[in-house]
Amino acid sequence: MRRFLFILSIIFSFSTIEASEVSEWFEKESNQFLEIINNNEGTESESYEKYKYFVNKNFAVKSIAYGLIGESIINESSENELSLYLNVFTDYLITTIYKLANSSNSSSITLRDVDIKDDIYIIKSEISDKKTSANLYWKVIDTGSSFKIIDVIVENTSYFVTKKSEFNKILRKNRGSLKALIKEIQKI
Numbered sequence: 001m002r003r004f005l006f007i008l009s010i011i012f013s014f015s016t017i018e019a020s021e022v023s024e025w026f027e028k029e030s031n032q033f034l035e036i037i038n039n040n041e042g043t044e045s046e047s048y049e050k051y052k053y054f055v056n057k058n059f060a061v062k063s064i065a066y067g068l069i070g071e072s073i074i075n076e077s078s079e080n081e082l083s084l085y086l087n088v089f090t091d092y093l094i095t096t097i098y099k100l101a102n103s104s105n106s107s108s109i110t111l112r113d114v115d116i117k118d119d120i121y122i123i124k125s126e127i128s129d130k131k132t133s134a135n136l137y138w139k140v141i142d143t144g145s146s147f148k149i150i151d152v153i154v155e156n157t158s159y160f161v162t163k164k165s166e167f168n169k170i171l172r173k174n175r176g177s178l179k180a181l182i183k184e185i186q187k188i
Helices: 002-038 044-058 061-069 071-076 079-102 159-173 178-187
Strands: 108-117 120-128 133-142 147-154
Touching: 002 044, 002 079, 002 108, 002 120, 002 133, 002 147, 044 079, 044 147, 061 071, 061 079, 061 147, 061 159, 079 178, 147 159, 159 178
Parallel strands: none
Antiparallel strands: 108 120, 120 133, 133 147
């Protein structure tokens, strides 16, 4: 029994340390994100470049992109198609975040809780301005050298699940053609 309690205390201590690290990372990155949102100086191109840097630094873009199309499409596609898809998807993700952020007047992102499930951190936060607030859940992985966001859930709607459904619909309609999906993403 003592061994069990000892092992349990080590696991709990390790989980607390990891939760503390991801909490510190989240606080730092969410503050930088708010600075980008609230900074109206510079050109639109300069603002876009800041969002691009933020997304590339903090999102597991390749994992998200490949997860949205599935292994069979990946295996059937050429390296050139996959590279083009990844570039187009990255631009799409950056543009989506850029448009969403520029349409809001967010004044704060508050960390509420961190949970770990299957090696994925689930960070519960609240984003608010002076009038409204919304719950956001961030699914984050530890890559060993940094933390990366793999999904954002806004008021119970998962970005990953929503996009996977949209992309699968396009792929089914076009008999699994990655080229067709790329063209559709570029139109959006």
